[in-house]
Amino acid sequence: MKKSILFLxxxxxxxxxxxxxxxxxxxxxxxxxxxxxxxxxxYTDLVSRGTIVLAQTDSVQxxxxxxxxxxxKQETAMYKDDxxxxxxxxxxxxxxxxxxxxxxxxxxxPLYYFNYAMYSFNDFLYxxxxxxxxxxxxxxxxxxxxxxxxxxxxxxxxxxxxxxxILQGKLLEASDEIGIFLANSTLGILGFSQFAQKNLNMExxxxxxxxxxxxxxxxxxxxxxxxxxxxxxxxxxxxxVGDYFxxxxxxxxxxxxxxxxxxxxxxxxxxxxxxxxxALKDASLDPYxxxxxxxxxxxxxxxxx
Numbered sequence: 119m120k121k122s123i124l125f126l127x128x129x130x131x132x133x134x135x136x137x138x139x140x141x142x143x144x145x146x147x148x149x150x151x152x153x154x155x156x157x158x159x160x161y162t163d164l165v166s167r168g169t170i171v172l173a174q175t176d177s178v179q180x181x182x183x184x185x186x187x188x189x190x191k192q193e194t195a196m197y198k199d200d201x202x203x204x205x206x207x208x209x210x211x212x213x214x215x216x217x218x219x220x221x222x223x224x225x226x227x228p229l230y231y232f233n234y235a236m237y238s239f240n241d242f243l244y245x246x247x248x249x250x251x252x253x254x255x256x257x258x259x260x261x262x263x264x265x266x267x268x269x270x271x272x273x274x275x276x277x278x279x280x281x282x283x284i285l286q287g288k289l290l291e292a293s294d295e296i297g298i299f300l301a302n303s304t305l306g307i308l309g310f311s312q313f314a315q316k317n318l319n320m321e322x323x324x325x326x327x328x329x330x331x332x333x334x335x336x337x338x339x340x341x342x343x344x345x346x347x348x349x350x351x352x353x354x355x356x357x358x359v360g361d362y363f364x365x366x367x368x369x370x371x372x373x374x375x376x377x378x379x380x381x382x383x384x385x386x387x388x389x390x391x392x393x394x395x396x397a398l399k400d401a402s403l404d405p406y407x408x409x410x411x412x413x414x415x416x417x418x419x420x421x422x423x
Contacts, residue, residue: 225351225414227341236343237406243346244395252388264386266310271383272322273302273309277364282325286333291323298322324420328357332421341410349413 227233256264276299283292298314306313314320331353332338339352350358362368367383370376402408 225338225341233343236345252385255385256389267386269312270309274366278361279325281364282330285330294320327360328354329421
């Protein structure tokens with residue numbers, strides 16, 4: 119009799135030891151299922167959904183084999199749907215990547231080490247000189263003043279826009295530039311106010327010699343990063359030289375005064391764009407390549423206008 123009782127107790131202990139961990143796991147899975155369902159669709163999504171299905175299937179095993187079979191079929195269908203969805207998502211990403219690659223006009227970069235050194239120099243100059251000065255200037259100079267200065271320097275570039283419109287055969291745009299310059303220089307008080315744009319619905323066309331050369335089907339040549347001036351190409355670099363001679367500020371004497379005026383223009387324009395460069399760097403794996411591609415795309419779109 120005593121042996122029978124001991125045998126029954128021993129069997130019950132063994133049964134509890136096998137069933138307890140399983141029951142605990144099921145309860146935990148059922149408790150965390152709502153949390154897993156709210157997780158973002160990342161790499162763990164398939165695992166979380168599979169875990170939820172297993173927990174739900176185990177919880178209804180007492181209802182019979184048919185219920186378990188039905189849930190397993192649902193789990194299999196969900197897994198197939200997830201795999202199909204992942205394949206479609208991967209294809210969409212691949213197509214989008216191909217479109218982006220096609221939109222980037224490849225430009226040779228034989229001066230990579232020089233360009234990267236100039237990029238690093240400009241990057242250092244921006245963060246330790248230009249940006250702090252522009253932030254201080256923005257703090258003390260009200261926005262209307264900075265806008266007026268920006269309009270003034272834009273009005274001074276009338277010869278560059280006018281000449282390049284003529285060279286591109288855009289006679290209507292060239293005549294508009296004359297009207298805009300006269301209106302802004304008089305009624306706009308030396309260009310500090312864009313009277314023509316605001317009251318006459320006239321628009322400037324920001325043309326330069328680099329765009330003119332591009333409109334003549336002259337290619338970019340190779341990529342070039344200029345100290346202080348930033349990204350460019352061989353074609354645009356030559357265009358900058360040509361535009362230099364028709365920019366009025368460059369004829370101010372002495373040359374130190376001309377340099378100071380151009381520096382002030384640069385600081386004023388930078389005060390409107392603080393944070394743009396930082397955002398581009400933070401969003402890219404390789405800022406050098408990102409800036410190069412962004413520059414090439416932007417120049418191509420300007421030429422195509």
